[in-house]
Structures are given as C-alpha cells and as structure tokens.
Amino acid sequence: MEFRYIDIHTHLNLEAFSEDWESARDRALTAGVACINVGTGKTTSERALTLAHSSQGVFATVGIHPTHTTGDEPEPFVYEDFRVLASDPKVVAIGECGLDYFRVSKDSKKLQEETFIAQIQLANELEKPLMLHIRGSEGSMDAYEDALAILKTHAKVLGNVHFFAGSYDVAKKFWEMGLTTSFTGVITFANQYDGIIKNAPIEMLHAETDAPYVAPVPYRGKRNEPLYVKEVYKRIAEIRGEEEESVREALLKNAMRLFQIDL
Numbered sequence: 001m002e003f004r005y006i007d008i009h010t011h012l013n014l015e016a017f018s019e020d021w022e023s024a025r026d027r028a029l030t031a032g033v034a035c036i037n038v039g040t041g042k043t044t045s046e047r048a049l050t051l052a053h054s055s056q057g058v059f060a061t062v063g064i065h066p067t068h069t070t071g072d073e074p075e076p077f078v079y080e081d082f083r084v085l086a087s088d089p090k091v092v093a094i095g096e097c098g099l100d101y102f103r104v105s106k107d108s109k110k111l112q113e114e115t116f117i118a119q120i121q122l123a124n125e126l127e128k129p130l131m132l133h134i135r136g137s138e139g140s141m142d143a144y145e146d147a148l149a150i151l152k153t154h155a156k157v158l159g160n161v162h163f164f165a166g167s168y169d170v171a172k173k174f175w176e177m178g179l180t181t182s183f184t185g186v187i188t189f190a191n192q193y194d195g196i197i198k199n200a201p202i203e204m205l206h207a208e209t210d211a212p213y214v215a216p217v218p219y220r221g222k223r224n225e226p227l228y229v230k231e232v233y234k235r236i237a238e239i240r241g242e243e244e245e246s247v248r249e250a251l252l253k254n255a256m257r258l259f260q261i262d263l
C-alpha cells in the first residue's frame with residue numbers, strides 16, 4: 001500500500017462507526033489515506049488498538065479525554081492498565097489528554113490536571129508523543145495557558161495540539177516548544193484560523209478530520225470519515241497559496257516525524 005495522506009486524529013473506534021468501520025477504513029486506505037484512531041477512555045482506547053491491528057496504515061492512541069475525567073461517573077486513569085496498552089508498537093501517542101474548560105466546569109480543574117499530568121508521565125516513560133485536547137472557556141485562552149505551564153513543567157516528549165482553536169500568539173508558544181498544531185474540516189467553512197495556518201512554519205502543521213464530527217465542505221452535515229482529510233490538506237494548501245503536492249508531502253512527513261511511523 002502506498003500512503004499519500006494521513007488523518008492524524010480520527011475516531012473509527014467510536015459508536016458512530018460500530019456498524020461499518022471496516023468500509024470507512026477501506027475507503028481511506030484505498031485512496032492512500034492512513035489514519036490514527038484516538039482513544040478517549042479505556043474502552044475506546046482498547047478499541048482503537050484492535051482497529052490498528054486490523055491493517056497496515058492504521059494506528060492508535062490511548063488515553064482519557066479531559067471531559068471523561070470528571071462529572072457523575074469520572075473514569076480514573078489507571079496508570080498500569082494504560083501502560084500495558086500504550087506499550088503496543090501500534091500505539092503512536094498518549095491521549096487525547098489535556099484540559100477542557102468549555103464543556104466541563106472549572107471546579108473540575110484539579111482532577112483534570114492530575115489526570116493530564118499522569119498521562120504526560122506515561123508518555124515520558126514510553127517516549128511517545130502526546131495527542132492533546134485543549135479547549136478554553138468561552139472567549140478565553142485559559143486552558144491553553146494552563147496547559148502550556150503544565151507541559152513546561154512535566155513533559156519530556158513532544159506532541160500535537162489537536163483541533164487547535166486558540167490565537168496565533170498561543171499557537172506560537174506551542175511551536176516554540178516544538179509542539180505541533182492540527183486543523184480539522186472547520187477550515188473549509190470558517191476563516192478564523194486562516195492567519196495562523198498561513199503564517200505557521202509548515203513543519204508545525206497537521207491535518208485531521210476528528211471524524212465522525214465536523215465534516216469538511218462538500219460533506220457538511222454528513223458523518224465525517226478519514227477519507228475526507230484530503231479536503232483539509234487541499235484547504236491548507238489554498239490558504240497558504242502553495243502547491244497542493246508540496247503541502248501534501250510536508251504534512252505527511254510531519255506526521256511520520258512526530259509519531260515515529262514509517263509509511
């Protein structure tokens with residue numbers, strides 16, 4: 001199989017694909033699109049790993065999403081359990097982990113922080129990068145600033161800030177630490193990230209779908225899937241005013257470098 005693209009953050013491991021994940025996977029693979037299925041808790045992490053072992057070009061991450069660490073039934077991060085999962089060579093990152101002040105009340109900050117730090121420690125131990133989910137409260141960069149401080153103190157590995165929704169200044173702070181930022185299909189129908197994408201060093205960018213969520217134009221309103229990451233690649237090239245082919249090559253290389261994969 002020859003891979004020309006990679007969707008670095010997708011969820012064929014979630015409920016939305018329980019009936020037909022294999023056909024969604026095959027539509028991507030046939031088109032030369034590799035993918036990384038991202039765990040959001042223990043069960044979905046195990047599922048991501050099962051999917052990763054189903055084919056060449058399919059990878060996994062394991063971890064607990066910050067919104068699952070709190071609430072009525074918080075999921076504890078059992079370090080040993082995740083260490084076993086994460087030691088599998090098909091696991092290319094720890095996460096998605098981080099801080100979410102948008103969907104979760106700020107009272108949960110302490111618990112989110114502890115779970116985040118434990119996952120950073122696992123990443124350090126296994127020398128695997130972090131798949132970061134960071135979302136501030138309405139109109140604020142609060143979660144990004146807190147995450148930057150935590151990463152500076154604890155992280156010995158690099159990582160990617162998935163679904164980046166911060167400002168250019170915040171993006172720059174991550175890039176300066178060697179962390180990358182990824183963008184979804186949102187950039188095909190909204191322009192608030194164009195400035196960041198245009199001015200970013202190309203080495204610091206990735207494309208993702210975050211499927212089944214936020215399908216790009218022309219699939220808006222439908223269930224998203226890894227194949228559609230091609231639209232995100234295309235849009236990044238358009239925004240930067242660069243050749244699609246050179247952007248494609250650069251983004252593929254970026255993912256191979258960060259996630260230590262051979263495609």
Ligand SMILES: [Zn+2]
Nearest residue numbers: 009038096210
């Ligand atoms: Zn996700």
